[in-house]
Amino acid sequence: MRTGYPALAALLIVLAVSAGLLMRRASAPAEKAEGGLRVVTTLFPLYDMASAIGGGRAEVSMLLPPGMEPHSFEPRPGDMARLERADIFVYTGSSMEPWAGDLVRASANRELLAVDAGRDIVRAAGPSGGAPDPHIWLDFDNAKVMARTIADAFQTKDPENAEAYRRAAAQYVEKLSALDLSYRNGLARCRTRNIVYGGHYAFAYMARRYGLEYSSAQGISPDSEPTARDLAALVEQIRREKIKSVFYEELASPKIAETVARETGAGMLMLNAAHNVSRDQLRDGVTFFDILGSDLAALREGLECR
Numbered sequence: 001m002r003t004g005y006p007a008l009a010a011l012l013i014v015l016a017v018s019a020g021l022l023m024r025r026a027s028a029p030a031e032k033a034e035g036g037l038r039v040v041t042t043l044f045p046l047y048d049m050a051s052a053i054g055g056g057r058a059e060v061s062m063l064l065p066p067g068m069e070p071h072s073f074e075p076r077p078g079d080m081a082r083l084e085r086a087d088i089f090v091y092t093g094s095s096m097e098p099w100a101g102d103l104v105r106a107s108a109n110r111e112l113l114a115v116d117a118g119r120d121i122v123r124a125a126g127p128s129g130g131a132p133d134p135h136i137w138l139d140f141d142n143a144k145v146m147a148r149t150i151a152d153a154f155q156t157k158d159p160e161n162a163e164a165y166r167r168a169a170a171q172y173v174e175k176l177s178a179l180d181l182s183y184r185n186g187l188a189r190c191r192t193r194n195i196v197y198g199g200h201y202a203f204a205y206m207a208r209r210y211g212l213e214y215s216s217a218q219g220i221s222p223d224s225e226p227t228a229r230d231l232a233a234l235v236e237q238i239r240r241e242k243i244k245s246v247f248y249e250e251l252a253s254p255k256i257a258e259t260v261a262r263e264t265g266a267g268m269l270m271l272n273a274a275h276n277v278s279r280d281q282l283r284d285g286v287t288f289f290d291i292l293g294s295d296l297a298a299l300r301e302g303l304e305c306r
């Protein structure tokens with residue numbers, strides 16, 4: 001009989017484990033089985049943060065169509081329908097998405113948690129004392145605050161998984177610290193500290209953080225045409241400081257940078273403010289860290305850093 005005992009014990013263990021699994025499955029809340037939190041974000045940095053924090057528990061989508069320049073974006077009727085089905089809507093504030101508040105107010109979804117991820121961020125002044133700079137995510141300390149704000153919303157809506165969201169947010173914040181350090185080291189010793197940007201005013205937070213100077217051809221939105229005097233000032237700066245490269249932006253025509261480059265013989269490099277991504281980038285799962293890593297490489301080349 002002794003030889004039969006372990007087999008019986010093993011059988012009992014298998015039965016007990018199966019029963020436990022069945023009971024656990026039966027008691028799991030029904031809504032979790034349906035795919036977890038539904039999260040809609042406006043801009044790419046928010047999409048990246050929400051995706052990382054949600055892990056496999058959230059279905060995150062971006063309201064901006066891929067490749068769309070966000071400053072001129074106007075929501076379409078279908079966007080309202082997406083909010084009706086969402087648990088959480090994340091945006092950065094009224095200067096970047098002036099339409100977001102209206103969308104939330106017009107929504108019939110009483111359960112929707114609308115999160116202004118920029119609510120705790122102190123805005124830096126815009127160009128020549130104008131409206132504040134809305135590109136808050138380009139200071140990585142701001143990005144940390146935004147990630148934590150988003151994680152708070154996830155915890156509020158899905159307290160059962162609060163610990164997982166907190167952990168994922170902490171990991172995201174750690175990656176931002178590493179990125180910040182690579183910028184600090186990578187931009188410490190450069191021949192010039194002047195970023196000449198043939199696009200709209202977007203990199204002031206980054207420039208301030210790493211002790212760089214920043215001149216842009218346009219104001220805080222890319223829809224304004226630069227004046228001949230603005231262009232002449234950039235050309236003059238490039239010549240005076242023997243700057244090797246002019247930077248251009250990701251989703252608008254590079255024609256301003258092309259004009260300046262032609263006039264001065266400077267090269268051209270893309271500096272991506274990560275507002276949004278292309279359809280291909282979205283499909284390939286490009287991250288905020290991929291984009292900002294490429295930016296660091298471009299800055300190091302353009303500013304001639306060692």
Ligand SMILES: [Zn+2]
Pocket residue numbers: 071135200201202220221273275
């Ligand atoms: Zn912008």
